[in-house]
Amino acid sequence: MRDLQRRQLGAGNKTLLEATAVMKNLRTPKANLAKIELLVCLTAILLILLNIFGSSRCRCNDRKLRMLLWAAYTLSSYLIAYTLVWAIFLMIFFGSSDSYSVHSLEDCERWKNYGWQYLIKFTGVIILLFIYGITLWMISVLFILGLTVPLKVSNRAVSLLIASGYGRQKNTKLIADYMSSEHQSSNGDFDPSQMRGYNYVVKVGKTSSTSLKKLKERETAAQGEPPNYRESLEITDRVVTIEKVWKCQGWLLRSGGGDEDSKLKDICLSFSLYKLLCLRFSGHSLPKQAHEKLWKLIQHLYDEGNGYERAFRVVELELSFLFDSFYTKYPIIFLPTGWKLKVLELLLLVIGSLLTIGLCFKYNSNRHGDELQLATPGGLSIDVLVTALILIVFTCGELVQFFFMAFSEWAKVSLLCTYVQTPSWQEENKWKEKLIGRMCRTQLLNPWERKLRQYSLLESYDYTPRKWLYNPFTVMFIDLIRDGQKQSEPTELSSEVKKAVFHSLMSNPEALKNGEASLRRNEVDGKLSWACRLETQTQVIIVWHIATSIFEHKVPVADPISYSNFLVATSLSKYLAYLITFCPKLLPDHPYDSEYAFNKIIIETRGLLKGRKTTEERIQKLNRIGKTMDNNGRVIIQGTLLGQQLLKEEKGPKFIWKVLAEFWAELMVYVAPSDNEKAHAEHLKMGGEFITHLWALVSHAGIKREPPVK
Template structure:
């Protein structure tokens, strides 16, 4: 039937949708929604787990759009099936002669949308806030299940296809319930409540040794295992129980809990007693913790681990296999249209592939391995451990660092400044960003610095004088410590590092501290421009804008066109010119630029270094280590959790390592 619209007071009627298009829509409405929903699930299965490995912007955009589309399509398709069935029986089958779909087949398709609403195991929440909406998903589970039951009852015939529909309904309810449960378990409130119960449980471990452990949750098992683990003198850094203890410490941070003095002392003592291990061991530990916490917040980790998870996976997998085999055997070729048969087989095969991948990753996950270790199944854990270590464990930790630079903004041809005006929001677009693997020298330097700080003082107070401030004050030069605000310090010493780096214009491999300083400096500048939410609150972009404007003006005065291949010459001319520019206090009050101040510090460093530049680079390197450590400690915990969906930042690794060494404010408790 054509659709018409009245224009100019019924004077003229224009046909908007032709009859052919209307009929085509009626024929492919449900079928098209099914195909879109199925493709969405396949994309989420393949790419949903890629977010933990620094995905590019295209992957993130595709996952985000597919994540939103998947729920919408499934809900709309359920409503379309219900509406079509109602019209089918109301019109006594006549209206649907051209694009007829068997009502029983429609009912058989409905449970698959419940499965799609449950989503794959690789992604349950796109952002951390989705976990807090678990109650909305619980309402959706109840309403969509009721709608599916209504569809099944409307088309019930009592034959083999109706019974297969009931089997798939069970699978759909399990999948959707698992997602709802995982969202609930990943919420901060649930984690906090679980740890409060765990703390109470750990205080009564002696009374519970004779009780049945089946009633305990995972964290209670973990607390019990940790207590017993420290009674064993043969433990080692790579032992799974120590690995689980690290997870226990980490989850407590995200739940915003302050651990007891016993927890703090034992965790720090474990690292110090095993200090003979290679530094990479501890970064491997921290990296694995971040991956597991990604699972907690963004996947079906809580639904997968343990006996319940394996039983659930077996039930859904076996049921899907039985339904697929039964449908292949009992279905007749001429019973349904060819296109409907193809769609049905696509749904069944897609469901089977999803269940196989879910079962495979659930069985061979670290969660399952450590869960059974807590249960005392040593043989099973040994087999799982060998398989996981052989096929899933990488020999080297890959930690990515974003890189950006002040002079890349200056060299950008799109930088156009009119007078003293330049929009702050354009700084993000002008700053070109690259990513690189953190060098082993940087990791080693950061670990050694934090380890020594923890060893020197068991009660290092980062909330007092930050380490980078103490280091600057020790130089006994007022010009070094004149910048107090943290963002201004980052910009100042980033420009200083870049000026020194390009001033000497020598190969990086001659001085490892020089290369390390440049790497860490560019990383902190990247955070300032692109990831400001991970730094303390400050007016860094305002300062950066005024500094860019002044730098552009100075380079124009000395007739230097800044390009990537002449930065060495440009930096030398800038340092020479800065000594002749008068320091006008009136202009200084109107601008927050720190360019001339950074040039003064650079000239001071170069003058003190003379021909022996290695001590200068050692100082700059240690300064950046202290700046990164302070930034990691001051970053809000929820920002570290939010960042996990974009790939864990190097700053999160540093923060977590400080947590295990007892260098965070959250751990500043003096044991009695």
């Protein structure tokens, strides 16, 4: 026994000595160097993720991707401070992601803070390099890279400034003042088919100056005339308008030439409409006559064949420009001198990287045999290898970014405007026209996710999130997921849905109704309109959602016409239920009122359907309740009673699916107007929402929502 204890004691001492030795090894200079190199690699990976997946935010609503990009965006700036040897390069690359300049709108308001942070960091790195010794060769590298850092940082800071509240107000004033009287320039003589009289600005060659000197010159020239306190914009050759784009006689933009489907001209139209939509974010408004003129334009887009597809394509691209203006550096890059600075950045980065790699290999040969040096079996220093690989990868990343920018929608607008302003391009350069046309028709990625996210109350009410992750203690760090808050599988945004919603928008734009207009057209308003006159919009949506779910599970769909209506009704029913559950800020009710009502509905539904495991069992229980219980004000009971009414309708399932499809399409349009522009902008970075596309359309048309009849 004593021998056994002695052996165990010896083994324990040996383990303790080994652990102590490991801890000592972790504190050696070589281990510290390894830790720094590990941090460099981690930071580099995070920055590469921003470059690769930054533009994916507007095409994907995957929560894991958003968390990954947020972590990369947040951690990369902090890790830079701990990797001093490579800090100067990492600062360059942190400002390199043109498709991910900010994570949220709040970041835009901290543009000064961003500039000061990087000025301090860059100064600190330079001081450290001088303290640890610097050679003439290193000075040449630092000079080149020292030019690159201010370019990168200033570009990012300016992009934040432009996207900030002050920047938006300043940059939209010219368009706002111009649009306040643009509708008067055509004297009522405008034609959207030819865009005659539509002098909407696409590109301004040079923004008018508002300096004191310039204002004094104008005041002197205008002596004796009434003062004008608005910025003026004269339509000269330096200004490209929609009318000029449509009047262009070059082969590339002619309807009978290279633009038969008007896709190229529509790129410019989307860009001009994006400029008008920006007015909403800066507190500017348009006069009623301007909205009426825009509505005529939207009607023209819809009236051409399958016009709902064209109208949706135009607004889809318009929101793509809006996303870029908030969350990327494209508005800076495509300023008149932006491309030149971008090319200069790329050249400086390539030259600086090559010089740095050469310097690293020289450093490796001078330190050969150093005991602090981590080396490969071939004698190559690990830190040299890591540095060279990172520089090569990031240089390739910059080249890839440059390629994507060349085919971006901003580049297409710039090319098309230059084409309109350059007669020689229209007459003598057929190959150039074909090249521009090929570039402008190339779409590397879809602008948006093009999905309708779904939620089914009867399928998800019993969902309970993990308490270890979602609880009152974690609310300070992450958004809580509530009971019953579980998404269903998203569905594709089908052409049937777009057609039904756009048709509803065009049918009754003057006064949007809360679904009652469609019921009146189908002569069922006397029976069903009570469900449109509930206390809140949240209750209306959930009641009709429950009724639609009951009808969906009880009535099979056979003929193609009914299937089209079935697809519209069920998709929009679950989409609006999703908006209530996950995006209440995009709907008419106060967001917290919607959250509170939803929580109450979940509690009521759980109590009523306790023990029912399958959807079929839940529907059966609701049907039994509907036969025995009167309307007691509970949403789940009201939805059941409405579902019973639908099932008892004498005209049959085909008619009811038509009623439901038209009702949900009308309700979708009814909830679209909103004064919460910020909420729509925030959702642009999460794959976009169909309701945001409708919001943009009704905003242009100046369509308002009538309060529901109680």
